[in-house]
Amino acid sequence: MNHVSIDAITVLHLDDNPNFSEIVSEFLEREDTAFSVVTATCVDEALTVLHDNSIDCIVSDYDMPDRDGLDFLELVRDDYPDLPFILFTGKGSEEIASQAISAGVTDYLQKGTGTEQYTVLANRIQNAVRSVRAETAVQRTEDRYHNLVDTAPIPILLFDRDWEALYANEAAVAFLDADSFAEIAGKKASDFLHPDERESARERFQQLMRNDISAPQKEYRxxxxxxDVKTATVATAPGYYRGEKVAQAMLYR
Known part of the structure; x- marks a missing residue:
């Protein structure tokens, strides 16, 4: 039994066989005390449960009367595009797997005969939920970063490893006399530097990316x-943007 887990996980299990659902619930909750399983035996019931509860992951059978697991998946994706959805089915084929992938399934698992299948299912659920929660945490961090930087009074730009502009706040767009970031996006940092200073700036940038440390402030044209040419004192520091290492440039006038 695995007692080391991430935070509580509520699983919605859809299967038209209530006896099998009971077995799955028992094994999952035994596998990890973080699991709490709610069940449904048809798509309509599952949709009601989903709307009335905070669900972290869906596990669904494929072959059911009335509407199948792919029908349910498509309905879920309309309102919950990022919710982990695992198709756990006894009727498998390449065609079903292909359709499930096209419809946005998170994972596809064939039902087996031994109890080890529940351990595999538990791991798949944990991995799927952990991935979504990590992405959510990153997105929240980026949102806070943008809220802070977007309104900062000093010009701030981000450049990728190829020295191309990934982001500029409103103050930077205004400082560069651009109408919008679209005029800046993808341009090399050297495009905004006086020709006499491009080589030294490039060496500074390469050292920053290589050593992962901030560079001292320096005046550039x-x-x-x-x-037009404007003089600015530029401070550069390493950072991360959408999971990618970047150089942050702050311009002081």
């Missing part, structure tokens, strides 16, 4: 989108 910045060329705007209109071709």
């Amino acid at each position: 910045v060329v705007t989108a209109e071709g």
Whole structure:
């Protein structure tokens, strides 16, 4: 039995065989005390349970009367595009698997005859929920970052490993005399520097990305989108943006 787990996980299990649902619930909750399983025997009942409860993962059979697991998956994806959905079925084929993948299934697992299948199912559920929660945490962090940086009074730009602009806040767009970030996106940082200073800036950038440490402030002549030259003191530091390592450039006038 696995007692080391992530936070509580509520699983909705849809299967038209209530006896099998009871077995699945028993084994999952025995496998990990974090699991709490609610069951349904038809798609309509499952939709009601889903709407009335906070569900972390769905486990669904495929072959059921009236509407099958793929019908349920498509209905779920209309309102819950990111909710983990595992098709746990005794009727498997390449065609069903292909349709499930196309419809946005998270995982596909064939029912077996031994109890080890429940351990595999428990691991699949944990992995799926952990992945979604991690993505949610990253998204929340990025949202907080953007809320802070977007309204910052100083120009801030982010550049990827190829020295291309990934992001610029409103102050940076205004400083560069651009109409919007679209004018800046994908351009090299060197495009905004005086030709005499591009090589030294490139070496500075490469050292920052290689050593993962901030670089001292340095004064540069910045060329705007209109071709004008402005002087700015530039501070650069390593960071991460959407999981990618970037260089953050802050311009002080």
